[in-house]
Amino acid sequence: MATSGITTGIASGINIKDIVDASVAAEKAPKQNQITKVSSQATTKLTALGTLKSAISNFQTALATLNSPSSFLARTASSSNTTALTADSSVSAVAGSYKIEVSQLASNSKVALAAVAGGSTAKFNEGTLQIDVGGTEALNVTVDSTNNTLAGIRDAINKQGAGAGLTATIVTDSQGSRLVINSNKTGDGKDITVTGNSAAGSDNSLGDLTFPGPTLTAPDANDYGTTDEYNAAKADYDTAVAKAGKTLSSSQSAKLTIDGLSVVSDSNTITDAIDGVSLNLKAKTTADTPLTLTIAEDTGTVKSNVQKFVDSYNTLIGVISAQTKVTPVTNSSPVVGALVGDATARTLLSGVRNELVAPQSGGTFSALAELGITTQADGTLKLDSDKLDKAVAKDFSGISDYFTGDSGLASRLTAKLDPFTKSNGVIEQRTTILQKTIKDNDAAQVSLNARMTALSTRLYAQYTAMDSLISKLNTTSSSLASTLASLPGVVKSS
Incomplete structure (x- = not known):
């Protein structure tokens, strides 16, 4: 609220600010109290309706789960x-x-190709590397100047082989570096075979990576004239076997x-x-x-769903009770719930309770009490787990008949709840009205503040003008007194 810089009249000596503030406050109080009351009541009811809608929605979710025939068939x-x-x-x-x-168990094929010297940078002549799984071509890698190293071939297999379920890594052992190829295909006859073809050149041949490689025959001592010759041949054989490709795991069926x-x-x-x-x-x-x-x-899931039904109903009853009760307070005004006397909560509660106690015919169970669910003094439900277990053992499908279907309890309760939570339903309409009330009230507050600002400005102007008039009158009075004092014949008091 705008105020003048003047607080105390120079000529009059009165506290203009205090007088203006008190006058404005007295003028504003009745309307402000009304606006504050309307805003508080509307906001409180809006919050209460939101809490109520949330509780109803949770109850509807529990009912939807309970109304699913598949949950009873699980x-x-x-x-x-x-x-x-x-x-x-x-x-x-x-x-x-x-x-x-x-x-x-079913397993997949995994092979290590022949070892080569030079690590991941070992170079190969250009050509192709064909990888078959179960005798069927799964991948054909072209090796050229852009990827003719062990690492380059590995990367090409990983890039092209994703769709075929093939991956490759490099493992270096005591014999050198190897491409290890893995297939994700399991089952008999799905082993990996590799065929390498390359042009002649100074680098490693892709043929060396063929798997299985050439059959190696152990030397026979009888074929050699001396022991040294045999030992030399045996050493060469052992080295060839060590460097040759190996089956790390074979494919097989479960x-x-x-x-x-x-x-x-x-x-x-x-x-x-x-x-x-x-x-x-x-x-x-x-x-x-x-x-x-x-x-x-799956009786456990059904029992859990019944418990959720009871819990969500009790939450709803708790919300309605808290919002519609009047709590006496000693030596003070009672605490009144936001929805006391509200037709929305009263109608909802009445409809739901009527369905809970309505008998259901045509099945093994006709009432909630037969499933161990009873109503307590405060209106909430209580579940007797032992009695529910007996009902499940007696007729599991009968419990499904009681809750599910168009005439089941879950559907009937849902029909009572839907008008309150659906689009443009009871609660949404009430919410819209309250939101408009708050909006109109905010506009009234803005208007009141504007009027009080104008009143304050006008009062400051009036009191300032009065103080200016007093100042002029004081000046005139002093001038007149001085003139009279100087007239001839005027007797001055001692």
Whole structure:
């Protein structure tokens, strides 16, 4: 609020600022109190409605989960030996148990090509390096002046081989540096073979990288005239064997038996052996000691979903209770909830409670109490886990019938809740009205502040003019007194 620089009248001596501030405050107070009250009430209700909508949404989420038939059809798969096998099951899996023995895991092919001197910078003549997996060409690498080193060939394999599941690294051992090629293909007959072809030149031949290389025959002592000749030939043979390419791992299929029936798979993940079950092989089992795989109804998830239903309902009841109750306070005004007397909360609560107690016909269970869910004195629900366990054991599908479907409890409750949370629903309309109230109230505040600023400016001008008038009157008075004192015949007092 704008104010004058003058605080005390020079001629009058009065405190102009205090008088103006008090006058403006007295004028502003009634309207300001009204604006403040409206703003506080609207903001409080807006916050309360937001909290209520959040609680309703959480309850709706719990109902949606409970209303999913697939959650009641879910199956669990438990292995007695998770080190050797784990499993996942779908809704199509049939409850039962299986004896499984894993005798072999599926593996991939990995080979180390012949060792060469010179490390990663060892150079080769230009040509091609063809890599086959299971006898079928998987990759054909062109070697030219841009990549004719061991490192260059490695990089070319990694760049071109991603789609074929091939990778290459360089490993240096006591014989030299080798290209180690790995395939991600598992199963019998998917071994790696390499064929190198290059033009003549002064560098290493790509043919030296062919795998498997030429067959090496150990020397026979009978073919040599002296022991030294034989030893020399044997040393050359041993060196050739050491430098030759090597199979680091061979491709093979997984082998197992399920209840005595043989199963062979190219992968350690088997999805077609047991209907609706995916087997994940981890290790071999001990011979003649099969593990047990048990497929069962997933009662744990259903019980958890029922508990979430109870918890989210209780949260909703807690929010409604807190926002609609009046709390007495000794020697003071009571604390009143933001939604006391509010039709929105009252209608919502009434509709939900009516559905909870409405009996349901046509199934094994007709009321929540039969599932161990009862209403407490404060309106919240309580779940008796033991009673729910008995209900699950009695008729698992009957619980599904009670909660799911168009006439199930979850659908009926959702129908009562949707009008409050949907787009342009009850809460959104109430929120829009309150937001407009706050906006209008803010505009009223701006208008009030402008009027008070104008009033303050006007009062300062008036009091300043008054002080100026007093100053002029004082000057006139002094001048008149001086004139009268100087007139002839005027008797001065002693």
